[in-house]
Amino acid sequence: MTLLSALGPGDPMIRVEGITKYYLGATVLDGVTLDIPSGSNLGLMGPGGAGKSLLLKIIAGLVEPDQGRVLVDGHDVGTLDAHKLAQLRFNIGMVFQNYALFDSMNVGENIAFPLRQRGGVPEEEIQARVREQLALVGLPGIAHQYPRELSGGMKKRVSFCRAVIPAPPLLFYDDPTAGLDPVTSSKIFIHLRRMQQDGGTTAITISHDIDGIKPICDRFALLDHGRLVFHGTRDEIEASDDRLVRQFWDGFSDD
Amino acid sequence: MISRGLAAIGGAFNGLAFDVGGVVMMLLKILRRCLPPRADGPETWANLYRVGVKSFPIVLVTAAFTGAIMVIQSGLYIKQYGAEGLLGWGAGYSILREVGPIMIGLMFSGRVGANNTAELGTMMVTDQIDALRALAIDPVSYLVIPRFIAMMIMLTLLVVVGDLTALVGGALTGEVLLGVDTRVYFESIVTLITLQDFLSGVYKAVAFGVAIAVISCHFGLTVRGGAVGVGRAVNNSVVASAIAIFVIDYFMTWAMQ
Amino acid sequence: MSQPAQPGLAGRFLSAIGEPVVYTWREVTGVARMAALVFQYMLRGKIRWDAVAAQMYEIGNKSIVFITFTLGFLGMILVFQAGFQAEKITGDLQLLGALFLQILLREFAPTITALMIATRVGTGIAAEIGSMVVTEQVDAMRMNSAPPVEYLVVPRFIAGTIMMVVLVIYAVLVCYLAGMFTGLYAFNVNPHTFVNFAFVSVLDVAVCLVKALAYGMAIPLVASHTGLRTHGGSAGVGWATTQSVVSCSLSVVILDFILSGLSYPLLAAAG
Numbered sequence: 001m002t003l004l005s006a007l008g009p010g011d012p013m014i015r016v017e018g019i020t021k022y023y024l025g026a027t028v029l030d031g032v033t034l035d036i037p038s039g040s041n042l043g044l045m046g047p048g049g050a051g052k053s054l055l056l057k058i059i060a061g062l063v064e065p066d067q068g069r070v071l072v073d074g075h076d077v078g079t080l081d082a083h084k085l086a087q088l089r090f091n092i093g094m095v096f097q098n099y100a101l102f103d104s105m106n107v108g109e110n111i112a113f114p115l116r117q118r119g120g121v122p123e124e125e126i127q128a129r130v131r132e133q134l135a136l137v138g139l140p141g142i143a144h145q146y147p148r149e150l151s152g153g154m155k156k157r158v159s160f161c162r163a164v165i166p167a168p169p170l171l172f173y174d175d176p177t178a179g180l181d182p183v184t185s186s187k188i189f190i191h192l193r194r195m196q197q198d199g200g201t202t203a204i205t206i207s208h209d210i211d212g213i214k215p216i217c218d219r220f221a222l223l224d225h226g227r228l229v230f231h232g233t234r235d236e237i238e239a240s241d242d243r244l245v246r247q248f249w250d251g252f253s254d255d
Numbered sequence: 256m257i258s259r260g261l262a263a264i265g266g267a268f269n270g271l272a273f274d275v276g277g278v279v280m281m282l283l284k285i286l287r288r289c290l291p292p293r294a295d296g297p298e299t300w301a302n303l304y305r306v307g308v309k310s311f312p313i314v315l316v317t318a319a320f321t322g323a324i325m326v327i328q329s330g331l332y333i334k335q336y337g338a339e340g341l342l343g344w345g346a347g348y349s350i351l352r353e354v355g356p357i358m359i360g361l362m363f364s365g366r367v368g369a370n371n372t373a374e375l376g377t378m379m380v381t382d383q384i385d386a387l388r389a390l391a392i393d394p395v396s397y398l399v400i401p402r403f404i405a406m407m408i409m410l411t412l413l414v415v416v417g418d419l420t421a422l423v424g425g426a427l428t429g430e431v432l433l434g435v436d437t438r439v440y441f442e443s444i445v446t447l448i449t450l451q452d453f454l455s456g457v458y459k460a461v462a463f464g465v466a467i468a469v470i471s472c473h474f475g476l477t478v479r480g481g482a483v484g485v486g487r488a489v490n491n492s493v494v495a496s497a498i499a500i501f502v503i504d505y506f507m508t509w510a511m512q
Numbered sequence: 513m514s515q516p517a518q519p520g521l522a523g524r525f526l527s528a529i530g531e532p533v534v535y536t537w538r539e540v541t542g543v544a545r546m547a548a549l550v551f552q553y554m555l556r557g558k559i560r561w562d563a564v565a566a567q568m569y570e571i572g573n574k575s576i577v578f579i580t581f582t583l584g585f586l587g588m589i590l591v592f593q594a595g596f597q598a599e600k601i602t603g604d605l606q607l608l609g610a611l612f613l614q615i616l617l618r619e620f621a622p623t624i625t626a627l628m629i630a631t632r633v634g635t636g637i638a639a640e641i642g643s644m645v646v647t648e649q650v651d652a653m654r655m656n657s658a659p660p661v662e663y664l665v666v667p668r669f670i671a672g673t674i675m676m677v678v679l680v681i682y683a684v685l686v687c688y689l690a691g692m693f694t695g696l697y698a699f700n701v702n703p704h705t706f707v708n709f710a711f712v713s714v715l716d717v718a719v720c721l722v723k724a725l726a727y728g729m730a731i732p733l734v735a736s737h738t739g740l741r742t743h744g745g746s747a748g749v750g751w752a753t754t755q756s757v758v759s760c761s762l763s764v765v766i767l768d769f770i771l772s773g774l775s776y777p778l779l780a781a782a783g
């Protein structure tokens with residue numbers, strides 16, 4: 001069903017090489033290069049408009065970069081044919097910043113969509129897993145409602161359920177806790193860490209909630225105006241003396 | 256089941272009444288602000304320019320093809336009866352009186368009317384109209400009147416220019432496809448087409464321009480609900496404009512014989 | 513990135529002409545590629561019939577009132593016009609109905625119906641798909657290996673093609689009846705005289721159906737293509753919707769010209 005891994009020994013699960021992107025003459029991503037080892041969770045931080053969401057979409061193969069390439073599981077995303085790209089994407093779950101729920105489907109159908117697309121899961125099991133996921137994020141019994149009837153935070157959680165329900169080995173979260181209250185937000189983060197520990201998933205987590213991602217990520221990257229300002233492990237970020245890194249990591253502004 | 260059907264019909268009529276009433280109200284609002292005429296000068300010029308630039312190329316292409324098609328269709332009868340001298344008149348009469356204004360009006364509605372609804376609608380959903388009100392600027396005077404004037408004048412001009420383009424497109428088709436000499440074609444136009452034929456098309460253009468302007472502004476300024484709402488409003492606006500064009504055309508054809 | 517130098521007047525003039533040409537070329541090749549993709553999916557049997565049914569309702573049923581209204585008025589207008597024109601030359605109204613039916617089939621019923629559908633359905637499809645693009649729903653589909661062309665375009669293409677043919681047949685009826693009543697009340701032409709199939713051949717019916725088929729395939733393709741190219745928030749959806757009416761209407765007019773031109777020698781030889 002899914003694409004065979006093309007990783008050599010010691011290769012990172014995701015390799016981003018010199019990604020550059022222009023929009024209307026402006027450089028919105030400027031030579032971004034980083035590796036994400038298998039089983040690690042990268043926390044991607046940066047001010048609004050830095051290019052975080054765009055980088056994630058490029059890694060997912062949704063947007064074509066102007067320069068550079070992305071290897072996911074050893075495959076060059078830009079050169080895979082449509083069929084292989086589709087198979088690769090069965091390995092990826094993605095939470096979009098703006099939910100991206102299907103208006104024409106109710107919550108249950110939205111969450112079941114990835115399972116139905118992959119096929120081979122009996123209908124009763126699909127229903128059971130949808131119920132289980134919704135209960136996990138604190139939204140039991142809303143399966144029959146439509147996205148337009150939900151609040152922003154509820155949509156975010158439904159979007160989270162849809163991304164994780166097939167238990168994919170790769171997970172991309174674009175601000176998974178934006179607009180959530182602190183209690184729900186920490187529930188999501190705990191759930192996220194559990195999947196990481198139990199399933200050994202590789203993940204990228206974009207978030208403005210630095211304290212939220214500190215305990216769940218083991219690598220961090222900071223993007224500013226399309227440039228990668230910092231990229232490294234927890235120890236490295238704690239030792240960094242870059243001013244912007246310190247502002248983000250310590251959560252205060254010194255000017 | 257039945258009650259649901261009735262509710263749907265009721266809802267549809269409710270919506271229809273809202274829109275018909277809204278369009279009439281919009282027209283009244285515009286007329287009241289036109290007596291005495293006062294419009295924001297620069298804004299009106301800017302709109303005239305934008306409407307013209309946007310619509311001229313597409314309308315002229317449409318007009319040329321329309322002329323060609325009408326000549327092909329008339330040509331079938333003309334050949335049958337061997338009356339080649341009537342080709343210019345046969346095609347020209349329908350182009351000037353009916354098909355020209357209708358096709359140009361529909362294209363104008365698709366290009367300019369739809370764009371206008373989308374623009375005003377986007378301003379609505381991003382609260383820009385409320386921002387104008389907060390600055391004590393009347394959105395109808397500031398946004399609607401200049402568009403109204405621009406659309407009315409430009410559609411009239413377009414029909415005049417488009418008529419000519421259609422006749423030329425027809426002449427070319429007649430020469431190439433039907434082998435009717437261009438001189439014969441234009442002779443029959445000059446001798447048989449009356450000023451009245453041409454003018455009745457122009458009067459229709461003025462009326463279509465008013466209708467498209469009022470309808471597209473009404474649907475633009477009543478948008479609700481984000482990007483989806485804007486799309487829906489544009490859809491409704493072009494549908495209503497098409498209906499208005501045919502209804503107005505019928506009554507004017509009937510009145511101007 | 514350095515900004516390109518500001519072009520001079522000649523350059524601006526050239527770009528004003530070149531831009532629409534380039535745009536049109538990209539649009540045409542894009543639509544052709546999408547059409548090829550649609551046929552591939554259909555040949556592989558990847559058709560979601562429930563979505564097709566929903567689209568048939570959306571495109572067909574919801575257009576009935578609109579088509580009745582516009583084509584009804586068109587019938588009255590055309591007979592009015594033809595009647596006055598005939599009174600002026602021959603004064604003979606005997607053939608009014610027969611000639612009206614002929615030109616209705618060859619030209620007005622398919623083309624005006626298609627223009628109306630371009631207006632209603634062309635904007636609808638572009639707006640719907642466009643707002644799915646700007647709200648990232650299309651991206652979410654692609655991430656779940658649900659190709660947007662298979663999911664969104666194929667059902668609209670099939671439904672649009674079928675419904676266009678049905679609506680054109682319906683439009684012929686409506687328009688003809690409206691014309692008949694106009695003939696009776698405005699010119700005193702008896703319906704028995706008006707209903708006259710003498711001038712209608714199989715060829716006329718074929719021209720009508722071929723045109724309907726061509727428009728029915730073109731409109732959903734052009735509108736979907738425009739919708740999928742939407743970018744940039746709610747302003748982008750407005751852009752897509754307007755662009756769609758124009759592109760769809762223009763395709764109808766150009767296809768009409770091509771098909772009328774191609775059928776002319778046939779009809780002329782037969783008639």
Ligand SMILES: Nc1ncnc2c1ncn2[C@@H]1O[C@H](COP(=O)(O)OP(=O)(O)OP(=O)(O)O)[C@@H](O)[C@H]1O
Nearest residue numbers: 023028046047048049050051052053054055097743
């Ligand atoms: N389709 C597009 N067209 C034009 N510009 C774009 C497009 N997509 C992104 N951009 C630009 O790229 C830049 C990065 O956008 P991006 O959405 O990645 O920011 P972000 O880091 O995710 O910000 P936030 O934290 O607010 O979500 C922005 O300046 C944006 O204007």
Ligand SMILES: [Mg+2]
Nearest residue numbers: 052053054097
């Ligand atoms: Mg973002």
